[in-house]
Amino acid sequence: MAGEFGKFIDSKRKGRGSGGDDIKLKDIADAMGMTASYLSDIVKGRRNPPEIHILEKIAAVLQLTSDEKEEMLDLAGRDRDSAAPDLPEYLMSTQLPHVRKALRRATEKNLGDAFWKKVCEEINKQDEEQ
Amino acid sequence: MAVLLDSNAPHISRNDFDKEAIEFLERYYPEALQSPMAVPILEIARKRMGLRVVERRLSEDFSVLGQMCFTSGIEEIYVKETDEYQSVKVRYGTMIIDPDTIEKRNEGCKNNTIAHEAFHWHKHRDYYIAASVVDPKKAIKVRSGFDKYDESSKADWLDEDWMEWQARGIAPRILMPPVQFDDMAKQFIEDFSTTKFPSIHWQSKYHWLVNELASFFKVSKQSTEIRLIERGYYLRE
Numbered sequence: 553m554a555g556e557f558g559k560f561i562d563s564k565r566k567g568r569g570s571g572g573d574d575i576k577l578k579d580i581a582d583a584m585g586m587t588a589s590y591l592s593d594i595v596k597g598r599r600n601p602p603e604i605h606i607l608e609k610i611a612a613v614l615q616l617t618s619d620e621k622e623e624m625l626d627l628a629g630r631d632r633d634s635a636a637p638d639l640p641e642y643l644m645s646t647q648l649p650h651v652r653k654a655l656r657r658a659t660e661k662n663l664g665d666a667f668w669k670k671v672c673e674e675i676n677k678q679d680e681e682q
Numbered sequence: 683m684a685v686l687l688d689s690n691a692p693h694i695s696r697n698d699f700d701k702e703a704i705e706f707l708e709r710y711y712p713e714a715l716q717s718p719m720a721v722p723i724l725e726i727a728r729k730r731m732g733l734r735v736v737e738r739r740l741s742e743d744f745s746v747l748g749q750m751c752f753t754s755g756i757e758e759i760y761v762k763e764t765d766e767y768q769s770v771k772v773r774y775g776t777m778i779i780d781p782d783t784i785e786k787r788n789e790g791c792k793n794n795t796i797a798h799e800a801f802h803w804h805k806h807r808d809y810y811i812a813a814s815v816v817d818p819k820k821a822i823k824v825r826s827g828f829d830k831y832d833e834s835s836k837a838d839w840l841d842e843d844w845m846e847w848q849a850r851g852i853a854p855r856i857l858m859p860p861v862q863f864d865d866m867a868k869q870f871i872e873d874f875s876t877t878k879f880p881s882i883h884w885q886s887k888y889h890w891l892v893n894e895l896a897s898f899f900k901v902s903k904q905s906t907e908i909r910l911i912e913r914g915y916y917l918r919e
Contacts, residue, residue: 576742577765577767581767587758588767589758589768589769591767
């Protein structure tokens with residue numbers, strides 16, 4: 553649903569500033585290199601979420617955990633009616649045609665999340681082996 | 683005194699702050715130099731200087747007291763009700779005063795902010811307008827907050843820092859011109875020593891004097907205390 557990204561940003565800035573204060577809109581906007589009114593438009597759902605390099609800056613200033621950052625990226629993608637903005641570069645790499653092939657086959661076979669959970673576990677095993 | 687050799691910003695030394703304040707009043711409100719009074723700075727800004735003074739919240743954390751807009755354009759204001767910043771059109775010569783920030787302080791703070799922004803308009807307008815022509819990205823507004831200036835790093839100050847320092851130093855002097863301030867201080871001291879509260883300790887007398895002067899000139903007590911020291915009235919240890 554449009555505007556969920558903005559609500560997420562607004563909720564994550566609450567109580568995360570120094571001394572338990574909210575992180576100010578102005579400070580987030582400064583970190584983004586944009587005006588506070590531009591950020592307010594995003595938070596209120598009047599503008600699309602920004603590009604990935606700006607999202608990285610937001611994640612840093614809000615001190616998001618990796619799970620929170622992934623959630624933010626997913627919401628940014630949904631609000632823009634597209635994939636999460638950290639994915640396309642990998643997904644569309646000419647070096648990795650099998651990524652797209654696998655996703656298309658999974659789509660055709662309507663594979664559920666249980667399958668992708670196993671894929672995740674396999675990927676994690678790769679981490680452990682390395 | 684540091685001199686801005688490579689700058690178009692006005693050069694004003696601290697020793698000339700009173701002179702600048704008097705020149706400002708001579709131009710816009712000479713009545714205030716005839717006899718002591720609470721300088722009607724809002725009326726001066728609106729009627730004598732032709733400025734548009736509006737009240738809008740300028741920051742979410744009360745860090746900005748006022749803003750002087752030197753050109754027409756888009757500026758940001760903070761809307762408390764919806765917790766967001768909005769872009770609004772402003773006209774050349776608009777002074778924005780944050781009513782909430784001032785509510786947290788007092789009327790004296792508001793008057794000082796208006797005097798501060800009015801002085802920017804009076805003395806620094808040409809600099810900002812010229813700067814905006816030379817560099818269109820250059821700020822065409824000036825915002826004033828509470829933060830203290832670190833005078834130990836003057837060597838690194840930019841033009842904007844010098845002009846902010848000038849406005850901060852001169853605004854209270856506009857509201858409390860030297861001769862008129864001395865007149866009232868002496869009168870209150872005389873009133874006190876002859877008729878009022880003879881048994882009260884001098885510490886209390888000093889606070890009473892500060893209160894009376896602040897109330898008379900419609901300025902903050904802090905500003906009054908600084909002015910007393912500047913004018914040579916010290917509280918003996």
